[in-house]
Amino acid sequence: MRLYTEMKETVVRRLTTFPKVAMILGSGLGYLTEQFEEPLAIDYREIPGFPTATVEGHSGRLVFGTFQGLPVVAMEGRFHFYEGHRIEDVSSPIYLFKELGVSNLLITNASGGINRSFSPGDIVAVTDIINFGFRNPLRGENDRRYGPRFPDMSEIIDFAWLKVLKSRLEKAKIDLKEGTYCWTLGPSYETPAEIRAFEFFGADLVGMSTVPEVIAARHCGIKLLVLSCVTNMASGILKEKLTHADVVKTANRIRPKFTAVVQHAVESIKETEQ
Numbered sequence: 001m002r003l004y005t006e007m008k009e010t011v012v013r014r015l016t017t018f019p020k021v022a023m024i025l026g027s028g029l030g031y032l033t034e035q036f037e038e039p040l041a042i043d044y045r046e047i048p049g050f051p052t053a054t055v056e057g058h059s060g061r062l063v064f065g066t067f068q069g070l071p072v073v074a075m076e077g078r079f080h081f082y083e084g085h086r087i088e089d090v091s092s093p094i095y096l097f098k099e100l101g102v103s104n105l106l107i108t109n110a111s112g113g114i115n116r117s118f119s120p121g122d123i124v125a126v127t128d129i130i131n132f133g134f135r136n137p138l139r140g141e142n143d144r145r146y147g148p149r150f151p152d153m154s155e156i157i158d159f160a161w162l163k164v165l166k167s168r169l170e171k172a173k174i175d176l177k178e179g180t181y182c183w184t185l186g187p188s189y190e191t192p193a194e195i196r197a198f199e200f201f202g203a204d205l206v207g208m209s210t211v212p213e214v215i216a217a218r219h220c221g222i223k224l225l226v227l228s229c230v231t232n233m234a235s236g237i238l239k240e241k242l243t244h245a246d247v248v249k250t251a252n253r254i255r256p257k258f259t260a261v262v263q264h265a266v267e268s269i270k271e272t273e274q
């Protein structure tokens, strides 16, 4: 689509190396870009047609650099449907990544834990999703240059990539759980009755992002891994009230562990290619 090539042209003018790996950093997880060598930040406002990030904990920059020896780009701040963006704009960064030649995408998010074996601070590899936002970014005319009209969704992530990551984390004695992520539109948190319903339908985690990005990544064939930080137990599971300030606080609390898991995830890419 013309829009994505325009976005690409603006970004490319500033780059010396094309990224191989892209990351979308969830609420409170933007600190990861501090680990990048030779960082180059581009404000979303500089990119034509790119939406702007409005949520606290999402600073609104594309940061390029080197991480674990690989050229990377990270979104410090993602787009959520509840901010008022069109659903196709929520997923537009994925197509920019595709245009830039990105082969691997690591999506991260903050989520509420529905599965009672999870605790705040846990990191969960998302292995499946439920679209309870009932919106699809592929609605409308399909651009066949990116992918098919009816993309397969039977395996949303790259399980070979996850396998390597799990074996690395086992050796490093870092715990990684697995689960199904359920998307709600937000921005209000869920009610206890909604969480009971989502639990019945097989959800382990709940959040207000990720699913449109996953659908777009499957559409255009980028290898995907999704890591969720459980920042709180979902509504009604504990007595506490939910606040975004607490979500960001917990995401910050697990900074060393989360950084280590992402380092291993990027290192794992090298191993899957051997």
Ligand SMILES: O=P(O)(O)O[C@H]1O[C@H](CO)[C@@H](O)[C@H]1O
Pocket: 025, 026, 027, 055, 078, 080, 108, 109, 110, 111, 186, 207, 208, 209, 210, 243, 244, 247
């Ligand atoms: O999914 P991310 O962007 O990490 O953020 C999560 O945290 C916010 C709510 O606290 C919502 O935006 C929810 O989706």
